Each structure stands twice: as C-alpha cells, then as structure tokens.
Amino acid sequence: MSHFVAPSLLAADFLHLDKAIDLVNTSEADWFHLDVMDGSFVPNISFGQFIIEQIAGRAEKYVDVHLMIDDPSRYIDSFARAGASGLTVHAEACTHLHRVIQQMKEAGVKAGVALNPHTPVSVLENVIEDLDLVLIMTVNPGFGGQQFIYQSIPKVRQTAELITTHNSRALIEVDGGIGEQNAAKVLEAGARVLVAGSSVFKSDDPAEAIRRLKHIDAN
Ligand code: DX5
Ligand code: ZN
Helix, strand or coil: CCCEEEEEHHHCCHHHHHHHHHHHHHCCCCEEEEEEEECCCCCCECCCHHHHHHHHHHCCCEEEEEEECCCHHHCHHHHHHCCCCEEEEEHHHCCCHHHHHHHHHHCCCEEEEEECCCCCHHHHCCCHHHCCEEEEECCCCCCCCCCCCCCHHHHHHHHHHHHHHCCCCCEEEEECCCCCCCHHHHHHHCCCEEEECHHHHCCCCHHHHHHHHHCCCCC
C-alpha cells in the first residue's frame, strides 16, 4: 500500500502562498496540510478560517486541517465550511472527545485525532473505530523545523496494533521533523501519511523533495 505525502504550508513563503499552493497542486503530493495554532493550546499563532478558505479555493487536493486549538468543538463547523476535507483535533484539547468526533462526522469531514508526544495511544481505545485518521505528533506541536522525536516510532507501531485489533479504517499520520532521513522508519512502523514542512519548503527544490518522500519505500 503506497503512502501519502502532505506538505505543511506553515514552512512556505506566505507572501507567495499562491506559488506554494500551485507547487503542491502540480507535485506528487497527495494532501495539503494546514496548521491552525491559537496561541493557547500551543505557544504560537498561525492562521484561521479566512486563510484556509482562500487556500482551499485554490487547492486541487485533499485539505487536511490540523487544529492545535483549545476546545475545538467551538470551531468544527466553521472549519468544515471553510473547505477542510478532514479535520484533526488534539485529544488533549477535548474534554468530550467522543462528542467532538461525532461533530466532525456530522459536519461532513473526515475525523482525525492527534496525540502529543507524551499522550499514550491508549486514550484512543474507545474511539478508534470512529476515526478516519490518527495523527502521531513526532515533535511537540507549535513550531515547524523541530527535531524528530525517535520514541515516536514504537508509538506508531502501537497505534497500528490498536487499529488492527479494532478493525478500524484509520490512517496513521506522522507530523514533525519528517524528512528523507526518517521517512522509511515511520512507514515501516505503520504510518501512511507523511507531513513535511521544512524538509519540503526549505529545500532548494520542493517538488523534488516531495517526489523523493513519495518514492521512499518502507524498509
Ligand atoms: C507542528 C506542525 C507541523 C509543522 C511541521 O506543530 O503541526 O505540521 O508544520 O513542520 P516540520 O516538518 O518543519 O517539522
Ligand atoms: Zn501539523
């Protein structure tokens, strides 16, 4: 089964966002990954519905929206209306995670849950059957360009086991510090979606960086 590549626009040049979007559209990438940060759940502020609506209007691929915000239930409907194909909320940010997952489904988007590096996979035991995506954070969320945390690899494997045991359709996405140096390892552990910000947009040839990630084989 081949994997998906999801470039994160966080690392793109925001003065020329049109170019970054067209680059992803014409590249071998599969998804757009859009990082929403609220300055509360994470120490950084990025962008919200207004920008996403404009990106989604130009994007010709799946729009994967990663909500790093407190109490995301307040905003599920508005991000769905902005053009997200799938939304991912953080388990740590939801008091009633089960309810938020149902809310995403009712809004007509794919439902994802993200786990911070310190959050055990077991928090998903009672919801895994309802999920389309599990996002394993491979850095602490909030910033692009951080170092990959190697303890995430056994965690990806544990997530894959949970998914198999419960016969869930959820895809495993990894996010943070992903590049050619670790992609094969996370794929081998069971990841199916590779988010890549810096390793794509800070490279000299982003389309080529995407192509390489797309053609990496799990070893
Ligand atoms: C981090 C974000 C990531 C970020 C990844 O909090 O969720 O999606 O853009 O950037 P890199 O690939 O540079 O670690
Ligand atoms: Zn992200």
